[in-house]
Amino acid sequence: MAELVVDDLTVEYHDAGQPVRPFDGLTFSARDGELVVVKAPSGGGKTTLLCVLAGLLSPAKGSVSFGSTVITGLSGRELLEHRRRTAGMVFQSFNLIASLSAVENVSAPLVLTGTPARTAKSRALAALEQVGLADRASFRPGRLSGGQQQRVAFARALVREPALLLADEPTAHLDSPNARTAVTLLREFVRPGRLVVVATHDDRFLEVADRLIDPSPARAA
Template structure:
């Protein structure tokens, strides 16, 4: 049966270290049957958060995920447990095999948790380990396996229920190039009619194998843009914490307060930028979301410009990059 994936306006917001974090902000994308989809982006861009939502392990703040016309974000209780067990298989970044169990027993775990008999689980695990080329190491514990072998065991574990959706988080992160090839070949082969494979990675080499690449932090256009003037009234926000970063702002008149929004709704004052000062340069430079909010304290006029334009106007300033992004 062909599978389909549709993600619409997905936003995830949570509190970390007291601050409100929004790793996903209105994210949308679609996936088709048999695809190997690669989610590409640097650390902290929300790849793992998105995989957690797809795996049914994290409930988004808003938005929806439909897999085969079933809304995953609406599942609760037993239905959600059934989805996790039978629809989705997960390959974790650090393999996450249970260290006390052999490779075979690790593969058996999801089956046993689902109520399969020991004999049936053992047979299925043996078959899957053979498929990933690990028959001879089936009785070894993870600590006795190489990184690549552990990853293959983890893939076998993800496939025990023959899930139509396979998720892999940084599957090559802990592997050398010899092992990378074997694991990628395996993941590529898994993407076939009736199944979709979603791989989250910061390794751009993997995109060569992908049917679809989704960049979670899109690159800003490199070309220089004309500066634009922004006029704000008292209390108006220039940008909010978690927003995508685009421009560097220079204060022409008035004052702008930089503040952090806390998880409990409170605000943490950071600094006030007056005429001649600038802010918001690190976000667009590093392709990171805004780590703080900027709010006009009075009637304020700003000039918003691209990083390139800012560099040309104030050479040397970004090298000192100490202000808020």
């Protein structure tokens, strides 16, 4: 079992010389096999928190550990390994590559880390199947709906089987039926050995959350 422990976490940005702290002294823990929902209004520090968990941003204070790894203590090769292998981030804007087909988008992270092309393709097809898009594998993002593009982005994160799956506002660009599909899919991605963290202000996630985190109250402290 891997435990996520966020302890006394503070991030500080500087805006025109003024310090901005989206959260200050944030503390919580969660376990693999759980769906954690980080719910806060716009500017409440959701993307910031996911970036720290992904190893993309260093805090001013505090620590984050996952299993035996202190994420906030990583550097160099170990940090790269965390970003590439342990954490899978699905960005709000999908960040798909327009000139590549769905299966090429999904296999890209595997190819880039040295997986042979044939293996990468079969794993990418399996990931697309998992999100219900096997029949769109050859389509480029421009020929897919917003909900389908979102599912390609999920598949791209899942293909490396991350132990920590991070999704930033996964329903922000989706209409209601597609948003419901995304909520259901994310719930299905939770399993022993995997922790899913969703940053959102969509109330639909409250029904499926195992744990609800609001980073903002500590901000006023």
